[in-house]
Amino acid sequence: KAGVTQTPRYLIKTRGQQVTLSCSPISGHRSVSWYQQTPGQGLQFLFEYFSETQRNKGNFPGRFSGRQFSNSRSEMNVSTLELGDSALYLCASSSAGGSGNEQFFGPGTRLTVL
Amino acid sequence: GESVGLHLPTLSVQEGDNSIINCAYSNSASDYFIWYKQESGKGPQFIIDIRSNMDKRQGQRVTVLLNKTVKHLSLQIAATQPGDSAVYFCAERPQGSYIPTFGRGTSLIVHP
Numbered sequence: 457k458a459g460v461t462q463t464p465r466y467l468i469k470t471r472g473q474q475v476t477l478s479c480s481p482i483s484g485h486r487s488v489s490w491y492q493q494t495p496g497q498g499l500q501f502l503f504e505y506f507s508e509t510q511r512n513k514g515n516f517p518g519r520f521s522g523r524q525f526s527n528s529r530s531e532m533n534v535s536t537l538e539l540g541d542s543a544l545y546l547c548a549s550s551s552a553g554g555s556g557n558e559q560f561f562g563p564g565t566r567l568t569v570l
Numbered sequence: 571g572e573s574v575g576l577h578l579p580t581l582s583v584q585e586g587d588n589s590i591i592n593c594a595y596s597n598s599a600s601d602y603f604i605w606y607k608q609e610s611g612k613g614p615q616f617i618i619d620i621r622s623n624m625d626k627r628q629g630q631r632v633t634v635l636l637n638k639t640v641k642h643l644s645l646q647i648a649a650t651q652p653g654d655s656a657v658y659f660c661a662e663r664p665q666g667s668y669i670p671t672f673g674r675g676t677s678l679i680v681h682p
Contacts, residue, residue, distance in 0.1 A: 460613070499614070499659065499672035512668045546613050561606075561613030 458483065460549050460562035468568045474535040477565045481528050481549030487511075488530040489559065490522060493544040502545075505530055506552075534567075542569045582679045589650045591676045593643040593660035600662040604670070605634060605645045609656045617645070617658075647678075655680045 461480045469475050481488050489512075490502040501514040505524035522532040528549075534541055544566050548559040583589050595603070601622040606614035620627045620634045620643075627634050633646040643660050657677050661670040 498674045499661075501669050501671075504668060514669060548613070558616050558619070561615065563611070563613050 460547055460560050462545075462547050462562040462565050464565060465563065466566045466568075468570060469537050470570050471537055471539060473537050474533060475537060475567060476531055476533045477545055477547075477567070479530045479532075479547030479549075479562060481530070481547075482560055485549035485551050485560075486528055487550045487552060488524055488528060489548045489550075490530070490532050491546040491548065492516070493546055493564070494542075499546070502532065537569045539569050541567065543567060579674070580677045580679065582681065583650050585650060585652060585680055585682050587650055589647040589654070589678060589680075591645045591647075591658050591678065593645075593673050595641050595643060595660070595662045597662060597664055597671070598641065599664040601665040602663045603634070603636060603643050604661045604663075605632075605643075606659045606661065606672075607654075607656045608659065608675070614659060650678075650680050652680045652682050654678060 460482055463478045467475060479488055487506045489504040491499050492502055493499045502516055502520055503510055503522050504512040508524045519535045522530060524530045544564040546561050546564045548561045550559045604619045605617040607617050608614045618627060618629045618632050618634050620636050622638060625636050631648045635644045645658060647654055655678055657675040659675045660673040663670045
């Protein structure tokens with residue numbers, strides 16, 4: 457069974473631009489979560505989608521948004537990029553989400569904002 | 571606020587030794603804990619989890635211990651191998667919440 461895939465793996469943008477990252481979960485998994493990982497803040501939860509609905513949301517500004525499609529693939533968008541948005545963005549999928557369900561992480565998208 | 575942290579940012583061990591990575595948590599409402607391993611260039615990989623109704627759980631070469639009295643979590647790796655070199659994170663989830671809080675990570679370096 458193929459793992460979680462994320463595209464692109466690397467991305468360079470400039471301040472003020474917007475970016476869209478893509479995540480394909482493991483086949484059959486309906487829950488997709490997004491995380492931001494930085495050296496300063498560590499791993500922080502962005503949001504979780506389940507059956508095309510945002511079910512949980514972390515403490516990030518409205519510039520960070522996402523969506524999930526009927527095939528469970530998910531995208532996240534960051535608008536009006538800031539230097540501080542430079543990070544590794546990780547996607548994780550699980551079969552049903554919720555407490556206790558093992559999450560499988562993708563390799564991440566490394567975003568650099570110049 | 572509530573936080574999850576690690577006592578040691580870097581742990582260096584010799585191949586074959588046992589490794590112990592520690593984690594302190596402060597949210598007494600947490601009832602589910604997870605350890606992840608993250609190798610360079612990869613996403614975190616699930617290692618083992620434990621619920622608050624247990625104080626010990628064993629996997630293959632790994633053991634997680636939970637001490638709810640002092641809000642402490644540890645990961646023990648037996649016969650550490652060079653392939654175990656990675657950053658290890660603990661994470662906790664409060665009861666009824668899906669949102670995990672991750673520790674800052676401990677870098678384990680295994681010397682051959």
